[in-house]
Amino acid sequence: MRHVREFEQDKQICMQYENDRGRFHGAVVPPTFQNTLFTYPTLSELVDAVQSEKHHYVYGRGTNPTVEIVEKKLAALERGEECKTFSSGMAAISAALINSVQSGDHVLCVSNIYYSTMELLKYLGKFHISHSVVYSTNTDEISQAIQSNTKVIFIESPTDMTYRLIDLAAVSKLAKDNGIRTIIDNTWATPLFQKPLTLGIDVVVHSASKYLGGHSDVLGGALITNKKIMNTLFTKEYLLMGAAMPPSEAALLLRGIRTLPLRMQSHQENALKVATYLESHPKVAKVHFPALESHPDFVLGKKQLFGYSGLMSIELAEANYHQVEKVINKFKAFKIGVSWGSFESLVITPNLKNNEGKLIKEHMSPGTIRLAVGLEDVNVLLRDLDQALSD
Template identity: 85%
Template structure:
């Protein structure tokens, strides 16, 4: 997709927004405030700061100047009011969900979600928080899955592994009509290619370990929302649970944001070429990538997305563990490993040999292979896939 004026605005946010060079003696890169404690001239000043710790530097578990710069950039990129960073993506997801539910509430999961998100929801069952999954991207079917005690609709768009798109504006409208909060994991698209908040979504979360960091050396999470939601979330799920992002990680994340626009354009360019090649291969039954015109949600994507990242999946014609293992083990440019969204190309499969029945229940083909297309020469990546898919 072509990027217009909004993308140029986002580039400026990534590179310069809130860097406040005058504050730091003209430093091009802000300093890392590695300290955990901030002191005050008088005890009364400290006590006043503690009362409103969200707006004052008191202790590293709360606010930090280095971390704050990253948070300001990310809030601006998502067109949200406030952002908090966390020690991991799951810490951000946990904070978002726990802030949104009480005992007796229900969470509706839309289609396929990240495995650890589902494990968290299962764990919350011990606190009498239930959940269910509607394996559909159709808004009417989502509506029919709402229960009387549903308080949260949690979604990913594109969905995990299947990469279907959801109509964010329609789901947001549905949720508001029923007094339900919406939470989206927007890691796949990044704030550059999709902005859920203008569509009415209440909370956006990211794994900063993926595209935002971009170098496989940052572990972190991001949560962007309104002033109102953040007010209670900061005092409880953020401060009390203590999963703050360290300033050293924030500095690496800040570095990653500087090149995010350039990296995402390269990921997109490579992924479109890889997906087009795979779509024509006889050993590939299906390519799940929203950038293909053959994708069932391509037109919705033209409305909601301004670009495509590098994560996709294929479904082999030989849809079993042996077929999956054979292809993955032949790959050399694509490295076998978890995670995605960095400079390197990675490959993985949800087929773990003994879970094919569960995959089918989740509407996932046992022949699914996930490909994270990195920044290498795309011809090298395509040649690698060609060798792996041959007999």
């Protein structure tokens, strides 16, 4: 019942919240404020606005009415106090991490996270910020991996490529007990299917290019947190680093958010049918998708998730680069490409350069293939999977 009420509330937020038609002359779609600056009648009024740029329209790198609508919607969906949107998901992740650490600090990553996030953490090493990975989702093992200078625990749940779940309430309590900030990339679940802030997580980030946009035509990111963190982040990592979301992208993102509940329900329905089919296929050794009862974190998912998106992975029984390449090249409905979360179905593998040793070290099978299940007729997708996996 709680999920039904939450979902109905979220649908209203996606469609109606902060549209303010009275303010925009009854326009059913808010206008796009495609301008770089805002003028004021007097110098003193401009000075006042500049001194409180977080709450006034001054320059496009700070605030913009179109962008602000998106931010208020996303904050409401995540049950957070404030949101800032960025020009990419990595810009949001960069801002969240840099705001949270200083030279000498340590970041603990839980299990598999996005490749570019790991590359960013390696880059931060030049500023004497260290990181390590605990390849486990067990809270006790995460606790044992905390160092004396750990200031951030960075999470993706489900984890990247392997789709294990992390007990967010338990890890957030662990972090708070040790004075550590928690950051989660919540792109997989979207704010509809997981609300980490309500479980004690400090900062939520999204790649808005995925499900939030949903049409493969928006590049953007979002960061949602409390007012205290956002006050420091806005004046430093947001304004100074300058990775603001343009109003044109915000307008497209608003369009995507309007249909987010409908699209996520369809992604979920298609993905469950695909995962169930693959689970019984003789060429597939394992399916990583939290909605399956066979998934090791199925019970935790029922407690923590409100639904399931369309991203999963499989392990081929014949786990080598040659077989992975052979299967992927046979796909027709699933297109070969990076990214995910849009209307189209996509396929890719982490075994891109025959890097099997590295994958094994990262607790991934060399036979891993990632499937982003889109909104096509599911029977078309099942037939495509059948022919791609056949000899």
